[in-house]
Amino acid sequence: MRHGRSVLLGLASLALLTPANAPGQALTISGGVDLRALFPEGSEPALVLQGLFLNARKVFRDDLGDRWIVVAQGDADDNFTEVRPYQLYLQYKGPLGRWNVRAGHYLVPFGLLAEYDTERLVLTAVEEENTGLKLDTGIQALGFAGAWDWATSVSTGAGRRWPGEGEGTYLLTARAGHGSDEWRMGFSVLLGTVWAGDGFHDPGVTVRERKMALDLTHQGGRWTARAEVSPGTEDGRWVASAVALPSFAVRPWLDIDGRYALAARSDTRHELGIGATFRAWRGWVLRPAAILELSPDGTTHEFIAQLYYDFSKSY
Amino acid sequence: MNSSHSFTMTFRRATRLASLVALSALCATPALADVCVWRDPDKTMARLFPDARDYLTVTKKMTPAVGQRIEAQLGSRLDDSEKGEFNFYDLRARRNGKAVSVGTAMALAGRGEYGVIEVVVGLDRSGVIRSVYIQRSRERTNKTIRSEDFLKQFVGKAVRDPLQFGKDLKRPPGADVATEAVRVTIRKMLLFHQELAAEPAATGG
Numbered sequence: 001m002r003h004g005r006s007v008l009l010g011l012a013s014l015a016l017l018t019p020a021n022a023p024g025q026a027l028t029i030s031g032g033v034d035l036r037a038l039f040p041e042g043s044e045p046a047l048v049l050q051g052l053f054l055n056a057r058k059v060f061r062d063d064l065g066d067r068w069i070v071v072a073q074g075d076a077d078d079n080f081t082e083v084r085p086y087q088l089y090l091q092y093k094g095p096l097g098r099w100n101v102r103a104g105h106y107l108v109p110f111g112l113l114a115e116y117d118t119e120r121l122v123l124t125a126v127e128e129e130n131t132g133l134k135l136d137t138g139i140q141a142l143g144f145a146g147a148w149d150w151a152t153s154v155s156t157g158a159g160r161r162w163p164g165e166g167e168g169t170y171l172l173t174a175r176a177g178h179g180s181d182e183w184r185m186g187f188s189v190l191l192g193t194v195w196a197g198d199g200f201h202d203p204g205v206t207v208r209e210r211k212m213a214l215d216l217t218h219q220g221g222r223w224t225a226r227a228e229v230s231p232g233t234e235d236g237r238w239v240a241s242a243v244a245l246p247s248f249a250v251r252p253w254l255d256i257d258g259r260y261a262l263a264a265r266s267d268t269r270h271e272l273g274i275g276a277t278f279r280a281w282r283g284w285v286l287r288p289a290a291i292l293e294l295s296p297d298g299t300t301h302e303f304i305a306q307l308y309y310d311f312s313k314s315y
Numbered sequence: 316m317n318s319s320h321s322f323t324m325t326f327r328r329a330t331r332l333a334s335l336v337a338l339s340a341l342c343a344t345p346a347l348a349d350v351c352v353w354r355d356p357d358k359t360m361a362r363l364f365p366d367a368r369d370y371l372t373v374t375k376k377m378t379p380a381v382g383q384r385i386e387a388q389l390g391s392r393l394d395d396s397e398k399g400e401f402n403f404y405d406l407r408a409r410r411n412g413k414a415v416s417v418g419t420a421m422a423l424a425g426r427g428e429y430g431v432i433e434v435v436v437g438l439d440r441s442g443v444i445r446s447v448y449i450q451r452s453r454e455r456t457n458k459t460i461r462s463e464d465f466l467k468q469f470v471g472k473a474v475r476d477p478l479q480f481g482k483d484l485k486r487p488p489g490a491d492v493a494t495e496a497v498r499v500t501i502r503k504m505l506l507f508h509q510e511l512a513a514e515p516a517a518t519g520g
Contacts, residue, residue, distance in 0.1 A: 063414040065369025097357030249429040
């Protein structure tokens with residue numbers, strides 16, 4: 001945790017000590033708070049600070065366009081027991097963003113995560129359960145050509161640990177996507193040996209993974225639906241995961257959200273979730289959700305209520 | 316861990332949390348939740364300005380006086396989330412070795428019946444609309460507000476035009492709320508451009 005604080009201070013210095021009012025340089029500070037009341041079956045209810053985060057984004061430009069982008073985000077998670085960088089990278093942006101090179105600690109371009117991060121939602125995607133990590137340290141190239149977009153990454157496989165603590169891990173990922181305003185589809189591959197973080201079924205171990213993913217996003221009228229199917233191998237054994245995240249706009253201030261997740265390893269587990277998003281007042285959002293987990297061990301349920309707020313300001 | 320130690324830890328964490336929340340609240344504008352998050356701005360700008368080589372992001376702050384001027388011309392109140400700051404995207408190309416502006420892109424979220432309608436407009440250098448794009452909408456009447464027949468009415472219009480149904484615009488049948496939201500959102504962006512373009516940029520543009 002002390003390590004994490006040093007990182008956060010470093011991030012803040014990097015972003016804040018650069019001259020914010022110099023011509024052509026934009027600094028955007030955003031952040032938020034994620035408070036949750038948890039009512040798990042068979043355990044005491046708990047009120048937790050799930051996350052508190054601060055993000056600094058600074059753009060440096062030349063005479064033609066925005067050119068260098070620095071992103072530094074620190075998160076304090078789980079009642080401050082985890083204080084660590086969430087994203088920390090430097091990006092060179094080519095003309096009109098048709099190609100970019102990013103170096104640092106970033107979201108891995110695999111499946112839905114390449115375009116949609118559910119970190120601060122209650123009903124989430126399954127990247128950490130599926131691959132054992134969602135952030136990694138390395139170099140990524142990304143861009144677009146017409147209706148196609150692409151991303152490829154070479155990283156340490158250490159996930160949220162320090163890159164030097166990878167113990168022989170590495171990770172290669174690539175994704176190609178195609179889409180319109182209503183439909184988007186992506187195909188990803190992942191190859192490597194990764195250190196699996198807390199979200200994994202067997203955390204704290206290294207796993208050799210060969211996986212692919214097909215992701216789909218549909219935004220049609222009041223419905224938004226996202227889905228991902230990801231088969232592959234872990235240490236040579238076949239596994240599969242899938243997730244579907246439908247959402248329906250009832251009113252401008254109310255969405256009904258759903259989630260179905262499947263994890264097929266030595267046994268098969270299903271999770272069903274239903275929730276709502278109330279945009280309550282001036283950026284405050286309330287998200288209650290009920291989650292049912294079905295596994296060979298039995299059925300468990302949990303009720304979660306999230307209070308969320310975020311902000312953004314440029315300097 | 317004994318209970319008094321546990322209490323001390325909890326108290327320290329709560330104090331730290333309260334300090335950070337207070338700090339956040341001081342910095343905060345209610346911006347992120349309501350204002351349009353522009354997905355794929357690069358792709359959209361390449362589509363709106365195929366002649367552009369790149370773009371600069373220019374952030375302008377809205378003072379209360381400017382906000383009141385815009386509201387007076389608009390004839391209605393701005394949303395709270397619109398009173399903080401606004402981004403312009405200065406599309407640029409290289410001509411005779413020099414980087415020059417070829418137009419401006421803007422994005423704003425209008426309020427539809429079922430959520431925000433994210434509208435993007437491209438203006439030429441004289442402030443005339445050259446293209447309109449509905450990036451995202453959760454309306455039942457999506458096809459209508461995305462139709463070329465509806466959107467092309469705005470092309471060639473500028474802030475001096477009334478931009479009103481029955482005057483210089485025709486309202487398609489059966490989509491009153493959504494088309495009005497698009498119209499008002501475009502009108503707001505034209506006013507933002509008129510009133511804010513001359514203001515000093517918050518970020519040096």
